[in-house]
Amino acid sequence: MISLESYAFVSMMLFSIGAIGVIARRNVFVIYMSIEMMLNGVNLFLVTFARYHFNMDPQIVTIMVIAIAAAEAAIFLSVIILLYRSRKSLDTDIFNTLTQGEKS
Template sequence: MITLSSYAFVSMILFSIGAIGVIARRNIFVIYMSLELMLNGVNLFLVTFARYHFNIEPQIISIMVISIAAAEAAIFLSIVILLFRSKKSLDTDLFTSLSQGEKR
């Protein structure tokens, strides 16, 4: 039988994998996907405890977070396109200085 601790464990694993991806990777897309994985781990944790306590409010918050993340993804992709056009790479080491005067 699947218990509350099983869902909590899966959400902690998702969050941990996302945190490791943010720390270890340099590609901006992989970092973004890792951040989204962390966000989904937190959402799973919220929904799990909402279901356990028979409360709908955390589930509503999770739906709002998912919809905001969708809008954030559109903005993120447009910024990535602009950065790729200017630097011709998605390596985060190139984005340490975003001033227009300096070229690497």
């Protein structure tokens, strides 16, 4: 049987790798995937402790987070497509202005 500490370690590693990806990367799509990895690390942590304490409340929160993440994924991917169409790149360095008319 796998221990509680093993699940907690895996969830902390997922969150840490995601946080490093958000800080270190410059591609918008990679940053989005890193945020999703952090979200999955938190979900695993919630489910682990819910199972350990025989409580269903964190599992309900996790199911709601997964449902919201699915809707958020559709919106974020459409924003990524719009950004790529307007600037022909997904590098975060070129997204420094909010004006519509300026071409970098």
